[in-house]
Amino acid sequence: MKEVCSSNTFIEVNNVTFSYKKSEIILKNITTSFDKGEFAALIGPNGSGKTTFGKLMTGILSANEGSVFVEGKNIEEISLGNIGKKIGYLFQQPARQLFNPTVKEEIGFAHSFMGKSKEIVEQKVNKIIEEFSLQGLEDASPYRISRGERQRVALASIFINEPSFLILDEPTTGLDIVRKEQLSQLLKSLQPQGIGIIVISHDKDFINKNADRVIELYGGEQHEA
Amino acid sequence: MKLDPRTKLVMVFSLSTLAVFVVDTLLLSIVLIISIIVSNFFKEDWGFLNRARKFILLLVGIAFLQSIFSPSGEILFGIKDFTLLTTGGLAKGIRVILRMLVIIISATIMKGSSPREIIQGLIQWKVPYEIAFMVSLAIRFIPILGQEAKDAFTAIQLRGIEIDKLSLTKRFKVYSYMFMPVLSGVIHRAKELSTSLEARAFRAYPERTSYIKLELSKNDLLIMSASIVFTITMLVIYILLR
Amino acid sequence: MSQPIRAKNLSFSYSKDGKKIIDNINLQVNKGEILAVVGLSGSGKTTLCYCLSGIIPHLYNGELSGEVYINDQFIKEMNMPQIATKVGVVFQNPETQIFFPMVENELAFGPENLCIKREQIGKRIEEALSLLDMEDKRYDKTEHLSGGQKQLIALASVLTLKPEILIFDEVMAQIDQKGKQAIKDIIIQLKKEGKTVIMVEHNLDNIEIADRKLVLKNGGLKKFEGSLQ
Structure with missing residues (x-):
């Protein structure tokens, strides 16, 4: 097995092939890597395997062939719980990753569930609420706020674990231009902290504006643009 | 045959x-x-x-x-x-x-x-068509429900919670948290479905014709x-x- | 020029003391035009679609005042099936608009509800599919269609009810570039067939096909001059 860890590489994808059924290969021999602090975009038409690729790099799905390394370690050997501390994953429908009755509890969930002290959690939550401009929504239900706000809450809740990498699946779906701009601003504000970002999207404007690097998927194969 | x-x-x-x-x-x-x-x-x-x-x-x-x-x-x-x-x-x-x-x-x-044929079979057996369609739609959405539950379970773990290291009671607590996203998904989908059914004149009359005939x-x-x-x-x- | 759909002093809020999502709107849509209504999320675009298609007040409750007329008939006095033959709506999410395993089943559903005769239904299915240039998809499984194709089939299943007015509620939001183009081409085709189209959008790239553009903000409708805010 190849042991890879150049100083800046965070995710290493090595000759990965994936199919749900034997007959249909979704991804074929994909090899690429993602660095800390880079803003990459994964584009391609519906059904090109973008979401699948994102899930492989988060360990939600396992490759049929080839492997994915996170910080040099094979992702198969890391539990989802531990990956979550390194990589934040935003689902296409953020409602699927919200579990708590209020925004405040939602953001603090990862820590309060693991039994961290109330004061520490609250301090952190307050800081994150400010960072993600969620002031005024602390006691609102994550299900009764707008789509853009819900997405920010989902991101904020991931951030309590201080991940070093983010994978966002179609984050601009359902966002109007003003909310998209807010998302751009938010993501840009994270970059100086050295956080790497992969955006899976078919929103050309958003990608042209934000991404340093574009990988296109079609027919299960990658094309670096 | x-x-x-x-x-x-x-x-x-x-x-x-x-x-x-x-x-x-x-x-x-x-x-x-x-x-x-x-x-x-x-x-x-x-x-x-x-x-x-x-x-x-x-x-x-x-x-x-x-x-x-x-x-x-x-x-x-x-x-x-x-x-x-x-x-x-x-x-x-x-x-x-x-x-x-x-x-x-x-x-x-x-x-x-095909589920549509099964519905038709039931209707021709005098099962009220509303019931036949509703049951069939419910069955169609079971796999999506499963996917949603799976996503929610994944999302909880990705919050940094290592299921394997939890005590049994805590583990049950994790399952109870999945209830909210799954339920909200079901309600949301039911609302959208019923709106699009009605917008296509579902239940216009007590009877309806059928294009397929068994x-x-x-x-x-x-x-x-x-x-x-x-x-x-x-x-x-x-x-x-x- | 005839105006198949009109709104007069239309206001709506979801609860009695709630914020007016729609505030005293007056709207006339001309026969055969493509009208685009743009607005930010939360500006009430979907609510407006619901009011113009009778979903409010027939399916959703709230505080509604003012009137919507479909061909000079008061929408409140029509029932949903009557409205469905005049106004067709396509929604944002393709998944919850497709109910059946085969394209043909899907297209037959509407006319079946109206108790149309079998032979007639067959004819309507053919017409709708040929308008969309999708005759070859008639016996396809709906689960194998792409998002864009699903939206087109959702449209086709509304077309078999023969509505003269079509409302598109952000139908391109979840669709990729290629699918968006196909939908836009079809909307132009519908106009040529003499249909009246109202499309609601937050993505300004999608409205270049419109004859007239309005912006919805703070509950009111104004001429669109490039800014949503």
Whole structure:
């Protein structure tokens, strides 16, 4: 097995092939890597395997062939719980990753569930609420706020674990231009902290504006643009 | 041969009726073999058995429990005074497994029919169309529900929660948290679905026409009557033998 | 020029003391035009679609005042099936608009509800599919269609009810570039057939096909002059 860890590489994808059924290969021999602090975009038409690729790099799905390394370690050997501390994953429908009755509890969930002290959690939550401009929504239900706000809450809740990498699946779906701009601003504000970002999207404007690097998927194969 | 969904429904109903009423290992085995033959005839792939592996393991577990808690017959296996497996228990367990297999396998007979045709079959059997459509829609969305629950479970773990390291009570707590996203998804989807159904004039009148029309062929009638006769005969043999 | 759909002093809020999502809107849509209504998320675009298609007040409750007329008929006095034959709506999410395993089943559903005769239904299915140039998809499984194709089939299943007005509620939001183009081409085709189209959008790239553009903000409708805010 190849042991890879150049100083800046965070995710290493090595000759990965994936199919749900034997007959249909979704991804074929994909090899690429993602660095800390880079803003990459994964584009391609519906059904090109973008979401699948994102899930492989988060360990939600396992490759049929080839492997994915996170910080040099094979992702198969890391539990989802531990990956979550390194990589934040935003689902296409953020409602699927919200579990708590209020925004405040939602953001603090990862820590309060693991039994961290109330004061520490609250301090952190307050800081994150400010960072993600969620002031005024602390006691609102994550299900009764707008789509853009819900997405920010989902991101904020991931951030309590201080991940070093983010994978966002179609984050601009359902966002109007003003909310998209807010998302751009938010993501840009994270970059100086050295956080790497992969955006899976078919929103050309958003990608042209934000991404340093574009990988296109079609027919299960990658094309670096 | 393409059979009417109603014919298939009668076959499934016949086989599962036998599975429920017959409490005889030999007869149950015969019913199972027939189910397998019939299901195979409709060219079912058996991939689902692989997916149902956990479920089948559970059944085997139940069989063992049965024999522990209701021992009868001779002791086959035990540790000191504690009986683990008896002939009676084993037989009971096997019957539970046979019964479940008959029900599962016979249900796959329906897989070849399109849900729309099954709905039509039910409607032509005078089941109110609202009910037939609603049940069919509900079934269609079960896999999506499963996907949502899976996503929610993944998302919880990705919050940095290592399920394997949790105590049992904490683990249950994790499951209880999944309730919110799944329920919100269901409500949201139900609302969207009912809106688009109504926007396409669903329930305009107490009756509706149908573009597809099912007609029972000679084969259908033949197979249907054969199924019914077979079921009654088996039940009679079973009762007489007892 | 005739105006198949009109709104007069239309206001709506979801609860009695709630914020007016729609505040005293007056709207006339001309026959055969493509009208685009743009607005930010939460500006009430979907609510407006619901009011113009009778979903409010027939399916959703709230505080509604003012009137919507479909061909000079008061929408409140029509029932949903009557409205459905005049106004067709396509929604944002393709998944919850497709109910059946085969394209043909899907297209037949609407006319079946209206108790149309079998032969007629067959004809309507053919017409709708040929308008969309999707005749070859008639016996396809709906689960194998792409998102864009699903939206087109959702549209086709509304077309078999023969509505003269079509409302598109952000139908391109979840669709990729290629699918968006196909939908836009079809909307132009619908206009040629004499249909009246109202499309609601937050993505300004999608409205270049419109004859007239309005912006919805603070509950009111104004001429669109390039800004949503």
